[in-house]
Amino acid sequence: MHLTGEDTMDLQHQIMRIQQARELIAEALQGVDIPQIEAMLRNADMELHWALWNLGEPVALRPELDYAAHADMS
């Protein structure tokens, strides 16, 4: 099954939107101090990372270590 040019355009647009969503979540995570909400945002970002992985994007192996690194710095 081959993707048409239109499919590829749609796919690129979808990938871009997901990347933007991750950036928004990263912003929302800044300074969050409600554990329930922080856990939800991390889960949301994990799902979006997984979506990018399964769209064939060369993303990092896992996002959780990024969270840990950020937590250490804050």
Next chain:
Amino acid sequence: MTSPPLGSLNSASMGSPFWNRLTETMPRAQLDNLHLHRVQALAHYAYENTPFYRKKFDNAGLKPSDIRSLDDLKRKVPITDKSEIIELQQQRPPYGDTLALPMDFVAHHCETSGTTGLPLAIPYSTYDSVRYGESWVYGFWGLGIRPSDTLYFAFGWGNFAGFWSAYWGARRLGCRVISGGGLDTKGHIEAILRMKPTVLISTPTFALRIAAVAAEMGVDLSKSSIKFTYHAGEPGPTALPGMREQIEKAWGAKAGELLGIAEVDAMAPGCPLGDGVHVNEMNLYSWSMDPTSQDEVPDGEIGENIVTGYGNTAQPLLNYRTHDLVRRRSSCACGRTWSKLEGAVLGRTDFMVTVRGTNVYQTAVENILNKVEGISMHYELVLTHEEGNDAMTVRFEPEASIDPDNWQQLASDAGDRIHKALHVRLKVVPVAPKSLPRFELKTKRIIDQRPKELRRALDR
């Protein structure tokens, strides 16, 4: 903004024959580009986060940055064996030097059943469990299982990764789940009749066991609500076509199978064509190796399946020996480009016994027994060592309907078929129906009575 539909997926998604048409049909060159990127990332990650891989790479004089191609992975990265991990876990429980994440990240602990020796401890992070579960969904979807289905889990949960991961998959797909944990076989039958699930999840031998007990109760499960059965944990309907016939007839359902390795992934969901499994190439990279020379074996020839998993980041594994003998194909009439393992696992490198110079594999014998009318699914292969040679005796239960006067003829027929197909004479012995042990999880087929020093380390 339009509202998303309540409940299920939208009609375009629901009509797809693939769970992810983009990646399941991705051209090989594109898949391999992704694999290289992911293998390189995993090598760096494993080297930087586990003393086990740092030592392994250092001993080989290798740095992760030396992996510039997939051939480099095959030729330069040392092979990892389960026995190494178990040894480290014994020295420093629970995970030895193989854990790549802080313990805080370990969200779920499982263990292998220990059918080949000591159990292996397996840590999973939350994300790992998501990735692992996703593998099941490819198989569920390909067979025709949809979010509107109800899955019945016919097993006690315990620490068995196989069906925990099936549960993770059911959650990903959005199915209804009914747990039969803790019930006996009769209880499972009553629960199925009462709750009317549409999918049975069990080991394949237990599916047959439930059907046999139901028949004794006067219940015909082929008329029940079950539309699909899905199996893992031991050779099933893909590896053993005779078993597929029996399961599908007994349950009046379509049977599916998944090939998994607890410490890696539910790695190869069944092909909808029923004649093999497709490696989930989003979760792992795999290749075939000659178990003796460790050289790569080309597609179409039998070799040991060697896997590098991206999904278990708590305990990463590169170039990991599965001991499964497989025949790989690069294309399939179903449209998937993911590597196809024809007939799933054809044999085990470690469940092979050499009888008078002939390599005899467990699965080969099982396939022959399945074709002999009158021989039930209850049999065991007894390994002994006689006069300096390994020997195998097949002990089987005839179907209850067979007259005891005909048991010996049945044994003789099976022995002839084994001789014709495998060029070796095995002793074949009938035993009374219901005399062999029954198992809810993996059926123990191999009874190894050889002296310990003559067995592989993990079989002792």
